[in-house]
Amino acid sequence: MRFIDPHIHMSARTTDDYELMAAAGIVAIIEPAFWLGQPRTHVGTFVDYFSSLVGWERFRASQFGIRHYCTIGLNSKEANNEALAEQVLDVLPLFLGKEGVVAVGEIGYDDQTEAEDKCYRAQLQLAKDLGMLVQVHTPHRDKKRGTSRSMDVAIEMGLVPGSVIIDHNNEETVQEVLDRGFWAAFTLYPETKMGNERMVEIARRYGSHHIFIDSSADWGKSDPLAVPKTARLMLERGIPRPDVEAICYANALAAFGQSGQMMEEHWLTPQPRDERLLYQGNSVLRGQEPRVDELPVIPEREERLVIE
Numbered sequence: 318m319r320f321i322d323p324h325i326h327m328s329a330r331t332t333d334d335y336e337l338m339a340a341a342g343i344v345a346i347i348e349p350a351f352w353l354g355q356p357r358t359h360v361g362t363f364v365d366y367f368s369s370l371v372g373w374e375r376f377r378a379s380q381f382g383i384r385h386y387c388t389i390g391l392n393s394k395e396a397n398n399e400a401l402a403e404q405v406l407d408v409l410p411l412f413l414g415k416e417g418v419v420a421v422g423e424i425g426y427d428d429q430t431e432a433e434d435k436c437y438r439a440q441l442q443l444a445k446d447l448g449m450l451v452q453v454h455t456p457h458r459d460k461k462r463g464t465s466r467s468m469d470v471a472i473e474m475g476l477v478p479g480s481v482i483i484d485h486n487n488e489e490t491v492q493e494v495l496d497r498g499f500w501a502a503f504t505l506y507p508e509t510k511m512g513n514e515r516m517v518e519i520a521r522r523y524g525s526h527h528i529f530i531d532s533s534a535d536w537g538k539s540d541p542l543a544v545p546k547t548a549r550l551m552l553e554r555g556i557p558r559p560d561v562e563a564i565c566y567a568n569a570l571a572a573f574g575q576s577g578q579m580m581e582e583h584w585l586t587p588q589p590r591d592e593r594l595l596y597q598g599n600s601v602l603r604g605q606e607p608r609v610d611e612l613p614v615i616p617e618r619e620e621r622l623v624i625e
């Protein structure tokens with residue numbers, strides 16, 4: 318089975334994670350722009366961070382055989398530094414049109430302040446103007462109200478529900494998100510919040526329509542293998558395989574594939590891994606021997622017929 322993790326912050330993860338993720342069958346990931354654990358103080362650090370998401374991290378993932386996409390936006394926590402937020406909003410259009418950017422995100426509410434609301438609306442407007450998808454981070458506190466409000470405002474700003482991915486759902490929010498036609502993503506945390514046992518029961522109750530899962534793994538306690546591990550648990554607990562495949566792969570592709578940036582052919586016909594490649598003169602090798610895979614051998618037509 319192939320997997321997509323449509324929400325993971327790889328800039329904070331190690332090469333071991335990339336190796337394990339590729340070995341577990343993760344073929345593509347989406348890295349949303351988020352905060353770094355402490356607030357930034359200059360617009361330049363945002364610019365360099367966004368540049369790394371569309372540049373170095375995309376290259377780094379490719380060196381482990383994983384296709385990397387990202388979303389670009391001003392996160393809700395840092396929206397509260399209003400002077401800086403204005404400057405960040407100004408630079409966003411420079412990055413939203415870059416290759417591999419699948420949505421404006423992750424944006425939304427944290428403490429549901431006035432400043433957050435202002436930035437959320439400004440970025441929804443940007444998405445509407447550019448014809449882009451939106452990836453919404455719903456608040457961890459006062460979640461039900463914050464989730465409803467995220468959807469209300471998206472509709473008020475003229476977004477189509479099918480172009481908006483609502484993330485960090487739980488049992489309290491999923492029904493309304495699905496009823497209103499949005500995509501419902503679930504972040505699976507290893508111990509607290511939304512665990513994978515609970516996700517099995519959600520899949521049993523709601524099926525797979527418009528539902529998918531992610532790890533949101535970052536610099537905190539989190540599990541970059543949450544998607545494949547939950548897939549296995551779902552199968553063990555009797556969730557039908559087509560539902561598991563939809564929740565762990567196909568629905569994320571259907572949602573973010575609407576961007577025109579993310580296509581299955583990107584990983585079904587991969588380039589062979591070649592660690593001799595460089596990005597702006599740098600490799601992931603740190604002086605070690607490069608791994609270079611053979612080109613896949615494509616049989617002649619007659620042989621292929623025999624195989625088939």
Ligand SMILES: [Zn+2]
Nearest residue numbers: 349351423533
């Ligand atoms: Zn995130």
